[in-house]
Every structure is written in structure tokens, then in C-alpha cells.
Amino acid sequence: HGPYQPHEPGYGLDQPGYSPYEDEIPDPQAQILAIKNAKAYLLKTSTKSGLNLYDHFANILTKILDEQPTNAVDIIENISKDVKWAQFRKKMDTLRDEHLIPPTFEAAEKYKALFVKEGGEEEHEELEEEMGKPSLPNVMETAFYFEQAGIGLSKDESYYIFLALKNLNNVQPIQTCRFWGKILGLEMNYIIAEVQLREEEEEEEIGEEGEEIIAEGQKEIGQAEEEDEQKEKEPEPPKSTYKPPPDIPKEANGTGTNKYVYFVCNEPGKPWVKLPPVTPAQIVCARQIKKFFTGRLDAPVVSFPPFPGNEANYLRAQIARISAGTHVSPTGFYQFPEDEEEEEEEGADIYEENPEFEPPPVVEMVESLAMWAHHVKEILKQGRCVWINLAQKSEENEEDEEEEEEEEEEQQEERGQPLLTLISEDEGMKNIPAWTAQASTNLIPEYSVAILQSNRWPGAYAFASGRKFENIYFGWGHKYNPESHTPALPPPAEAEFPSEPGITETVDPTVEEEMAFKAAQEEALAAAEEEEDEEGEDD
Amino acid sequence: SLNCLDWSLLTPATKEMLALAEQLKGRFQGDPSFEYSLAEINAEAAARLVQSGKEPVIKEEARLIATIEQIDRAVGIVPRGAFVKTPLGSVHENRHFEGLSLVEAKKLSSYFHFTEPANLKNKTLLEKADLDPSTDFLDSLEHDIPRGSWSIQLEKGGTVVVLRSLLWLGLTFYHVPMTKQFGYVYFGTGEKNLDLPFML
Numbered sequence: 001h002g003p004y005q006p007h008e009p010g011y012g013l014d015q016p017g018y019s020p021y022e023d024e025i026p027d028p029q030a031q032i033l034a035i036k037n038a039k040a041y042l043l044k045t046s047t048k049s050g051l052n053l054y055d056h057f058a059n060i061l062t063k064i065l066d067e068q069p070t071n072a073v074d075i076i077e078n079i080s081k082d083v084k085w086a087q088f089r090k091k092m093d094t095l096r097d098e099h100l101i102p103p104t105f106e107a108a109e110k111y112k113a114l115f116v117k118e119g120g121e122e123e124h125e126e127l128e129e130e131m132g133k134p135s136l137p138n139v140m141e142t143a144f145y146f147e148q149a150g151i152g153l154s155k156d157e158s159y160y161i162f163l164a165l166k167n168l169n170n171v172q173p174i175q176t177c178r179f180w181g182k183i184l185g186l187e188m189n190y191i192i193a194e195v196q197l198r199e200e201e202e203e204e205e206i207g208e209e210g211e212e213i214i215a216e217g218q219k220e221i222g223q224a225e226e227e228d229e230q231k232e233k234e235p236e237p238p239k240s241t242y243k244p245p246p247d248i249p250k251e252a253n254g255t256g257t258n259k260y261v262y263f264v265c266n267e268p269g270k271p272w273v274k275l276p277p278v279t280p281a282q283i284v285c286a287r288q289i290k291k292f293f294t295g296r297l298d299a300p301v302v303s304f305p306p307f308p309g310n311e312a313n314y315l316r317a318q319i320a321r322i323s324a325g326t327h328v329s330p331t332g333f334y335q336f337p338e339d340e341e342e343e344e345e346e347g348a349d350i351y352e353e354n355p356e357f358e359p360p361p362v363v364e365m366v367e368s369l370a371m372w373a374h375h376v377k378e379i380l381k382q383g384r385c386v387w388i389n390l391a392q393k394s395e396e397n398e399e400d401e402e403e404e405e406e407e408e409e410e411q412q413e414e415r416g417q418p419l420l421t422l423i424s425e426d427e428g429m430k431n432i433p434a435w436t437a438q439a440s441t442n443l444i445p446e447y448s449v450a451i452l453q454s455n456r457w458p459g460a461y462a463f464a465s466g467r468k469f470e471n472i473y474f475g476w477g478h479k480y481n482p483e484s485h486t487p488a489l490p491p492p493a494e495a496e497f498p499s500e501p502g503i504t505e506t507v508d509p510t511v512e513e514e515m516a517f518k519a520a521q522e523e524a525l526a527a528a529e530e531e532e533d534e535e536g537e538d539d
Numbered sequence: 540s541l542n543c544l545d546w547s548l549l550t551p552a553t554k555e556m557l558a559l560a561e562q563l564k565g566r567f568q569g570d571p572s573f574e575y576s577l578a579e580i581n582a583e584a585a586a587r588l589v590q591s592g593k594e595p596v597i598k599e600e601a602r603l604i605a606t607i608e609q610i611d612r613a614v615g616i617v618p619r620g621a622f623v624k625t626p627l628g629s630v631h632e633n634r635h636f637e638g639l640s641l642v643e644a645k646k647l648s649s650y651f652h653f654t655e656p657a658n659l660k661n662k663t664l665l666e667k668a669d670l671d672p673s674t675d676f677l678d679s680l681e682h683d684i685p686r687g688s689w690s691i692q693l694e695k696g697g698t699v700v701v702l703r704s705l706l707w708l709g710l711t712f713y714h715v716p717m718t719k720q721f722g723y724v725y726f727g728t729g730e731k732n733l734d735l736p737f738m739l
Binding site: 075156186188289432476480 | 565566635695703708728734737738739
């Protein structure tokens, strides 16, 4: 090492008379030599990284003096590591790393597809021709109102959902469409749209399903006949006497629980999947189980009682229950049409908007729950909205079988609440009311919005402001149960053999009983022979 | 606070409060001075209270305090590396925490409960060898019972990782990978989800 530069430590130590310890150390030469040795050691270049301790210390001190962090001594090791990192410069290898696509980029691509406008000029012409109500809901407006209450998704997500609904509109023939809500799942979430398809599509589907049901009915009758024949041939292993309760037919598309068709997707940007219509058996079973959604529509639902279907069916059943339980509107917004020609059994199914509806002020909407009414029919215990008397139908199908096997069930007709009942008549659980109402703000009553929260289905909200109102659901998809959920117990095991005299064990007769029986038989024979003799003599 | 304007300080929870509050079921009323009658719920505790001269009631305020404490203890989580333990035993925030990487962020084992560890010593020797005592001094989420009581999701195209607890429905933890941002909030009814084993 040559002559010291001014910025290097040790400058000036060479010169005699300038050393700081001149007074104390007797031998300046030894001191200078020691310093030189120390510095030589510090400058020793590491064989691995090409750095040397001397430069490293200089850099650390520079960094510390520049940044002046608090408690530098505690984080000195990390500072040292950072300085070493800073030394690292990327070299241009001849082999480039494969360009890893970050997942953010992929997601952005998907969302970009939402933003691309399709068609172009054709769309403008179509818009002008259609004078009907717009079928696309204004999701951003709804999101704004719910935001006043502190409910909702982020603006980004709302906008993506908006665009995704628009895509859905373009693809499917849709009459009305509504953003129903979001259900959370373990792996992925569900975004759900409630849709009413135009009428042509519905008829086709009904035709297909009707044929299927008829074919199944014929198969059952055929099987019953075969079984009767077999019985006569040989004694069979005992048949299970368990008769599954007859299948309750599901409601036709467009009525009752299947009034709306639901489309789901996991994220906006993914394709929309149509959920199958719901059957009453699924609803009845869904009432008894409580399972999380995983986010995959084809996942099996493992539960007891066994759920007939996979997650898509379970999802549809929960959606039906939530809609029936929590979709409300201000009283008077919907009314029954005046010219009713309906049978009493079905009850009013149709409602239309009341053009003369005058929205009550927000204060009233909040204070009394009588200002709100359900506009979706309640689901009966049977699992349908309209009760069906199965006894009548079973008579037709089972004419072949003996009358003894027919169970005459006296089913009481179930009557649910008629449509448009006020929600003030909803029962609470224990001492918890079914609904909680509040205004969005007390500070600005002119612009506040009436918010309704359901306590029976936590996550269901409704708002009303003037003529506008909307329902929405954000949650896990389960009903609130003040006590814990108790799963149904398995039914008692079937007795293997029905108790008949030929099967049950009896005690073997003892010897005396046998002798007595034999004696009695001989007497009877003797008596019979005497009678015959007498008769023979008479002839 | 009931309206985000006036705030009142809550006292720390005592063991009695915790024990009693666990037996209370149902929603909160919204009124901190609401009194639950203890006699229905737990006759013994009511009797004890009467003997010591107090009324056999438990206030909603106490229930609130106990619930907050329970939630923090059970599901308050932090990412691995956010806090370090010094050789003296005290725990500090790690000022050099740069966030988890995307790969790590998707694993349950990179999150810890922020309470006294209970299970640290139950791991196999192999696992113990990998541990770094300055950062791995808390219980990881992996061994939570029942299995699968956390749901991990990536939102916003992978920029945010969100963990939701299924035991306390409404507890949400967020973290932006490769940054220092993380935190957890609870929005919900304040009731433990005792049906969890049936629901998984």
C-alpha cells in the first residue's frame, strides 16, 4: 500500500509528530508497523466473493452515517447483509432465465377480456331498437347504496362483476338479470347472478324433463311386476321393508322455487355456469345439513342424511332458501294484478309493480318492519312453494300392487304464508328479532338510506331509498342457529326378518307334551273312523 | 365505541370473565350495560356472586371484553418473520421484515398465532432442525384443530393473500406478499362457530 490519501484512515499517521498517541507510545515505528499489518489484513480479499473486509466496513459506515437509523447497533447484522446485497450486480448471462409469468399478469389478462367491447357497430343499432327495460342491472349504483351501510365489495370488484354480468347478458337470452350476491367458500368464492330467461328457452327444457319422468315411471311399474312373479317361485332372502318416501316432483321452471335461473362463476372473468333447477328433496336435505362450500361446483357433499347431488345442487338449494327467506321489498311496491282468475290451491304467484307506489320516508321504513314485505314465496316443509298432495298421485301409479301395501298417509295440507306478507310477521328465534333495521346515517337524514339486516340468514341485506330498493347476500351461505347444529341421528337398524311364526324360535316340546299330543291325535282319528263307520252303515 | 366518535377504554379480561362469557350464547344486544341473568346459565357462579355481595348478572361489557380476548388468543395471526425474539427473551417487531414470498404466502405454515406458544416442543427432530429460534418461536397454523379451519385465498390477481378463519366466522387476515403490510380485522356476530367439525 502506498502513500495514504486524505480520505483514508491512517492518513497522517506516517508523519512523525502527527500520530494521536505520540505522547504515550514509546516506539512509533512499532505502532506504525502494527497499523500497517492490521490494514493489510483488512484488505485481504476474500477468495469466495471478491470483497474485502476493509471496503465492506467502509461501505457500512457510509450507509449508517447517511441513513442514521435508530438503535443501529441492534440491526448492524442486517445492515451488513443489505450492503452485501447491494454489491450484487446482475450479469448478462448468455442463457436468459425463462420469463416467469407472475400470476398477477395472468389475472390481469383475464380481467382485460372483460373490458374488451364486442361487436362494435352492430351493438349500437340493437340498442336503439329495443325500447324495453334494460336487462342489465346497474351494479355500481347498488354498490353505492350498500356502501352507505358499510356492506359490499370493493369498487374494483363491483366493476368487474358489472362487466361480467354484461357479458352474460350478451351470451344468454336474458329477460331480467340481477346481481344476487357472493357466497364465500374454502378454496374459491361464488359470484351469483339471478336471471330470468326469455320464455322460448324454458319450454324446451320442460319438454325434455317431462319425458324423462314418464320413462322412469314406466320402468318402476315394470319392475314391480317382475318382483311379484319371483315371489311365487322360491323363498327369497328377506326384502327390506323400507320404502323410500315418494319423490316429490320438483316445481316447473318459472314457478315457485325455480322461478329464477341462477348463474355462478368463481371470479368475474371466468365463464358463467348455469345451476340446475332445485328439487324439493334437495331443499329438505339442505335444511338438515350445514356444510361449507369449497368453491368447486362438482365437489361431492358428504353428509348425513346423504345429500342428493353435488355442490352445485347444494348451492342452488341454499340460494333458494335464502331468496325465500330474505328477499323483501317495500310494502306496496308490488301488488297483485287486479284481474285474478286463480284457483285457491295455487295461490297468487304473480305480482307486478305498482305504478302508483309512493315511497314512504326513510324514517318510517326503519321504524316499523311493517313497511317491508316478502316478494318471494316461502318454501313449505315439503320443499316446494306449492303444496302437492301425494296421496292422489300414488293411487294412479300403484294400481298393480295389492291394496295392503299402500300406505294411506293422511298428509295435512301445508299452507305457507301468502305472497307479499309483511316481514313484521316473521318469527324471531328466542329473543332475537328476525330483522334489524337501521338508517345509514343519523347525521344527514335527507339522504340516508334504510338498511335491513337479516338475523336469520346473517349476510342478507336489503336497502331502500325512495323508489329504489335491492337485496343482496354476502356471506358463507348458512342459516343462523342459536343452538349448535345437531345432525340427524341415523334411523334404527331394520329388523332382518319380519316376525312370523315360521321364523321365530319356540321352545321344543318336551316328551310329555309330545305323548299327550300323540294321544290326542289318536283319539281324534278313532273318533273320525267311528263317524265314517256310522255313515257307512247308514247308507 | 358505538358510533366511531366516542370511545371508551375496555379493561383487560380476567379469568372469571372468560369462563363466564363462554357460557353465554346468542347475539350481542348492542348495549354495553345490558345485563345477562346468570341464574339461568350457571347457578353455581350466580350463587358465588351473591355470596360475595354482588348481583348475579354479567354485563355485556364483560362479555365483549372476554370475546375480544378469546378471538385474539385463538385466531390472531402474524406472518412468519414479522416478529423476532431477542436473546434476552423479549419480542420485537422485525424492522427488516420484507414480507413473505408468493410461494410462502400460500402455505399455512408461514403464519403464526400471536399468543403464548403451546405446541413448540411437539415437533419432530427433523422439523426442529430447520427452525430458526429467533423467528420460529410461535405456534404455526398448520396444526390447528380441526384441520382445515382456515381458508387461504389469493385476491386481486395474486397481489393480496387473504386468510379467513372458520372457527370465528368473520375474522379476516390480509397480507401483501413482498411488502410489510399485514393485519387482521374481525367483522361479525362475536360467536364462536361450534359447528365447525360438521361443516368441513
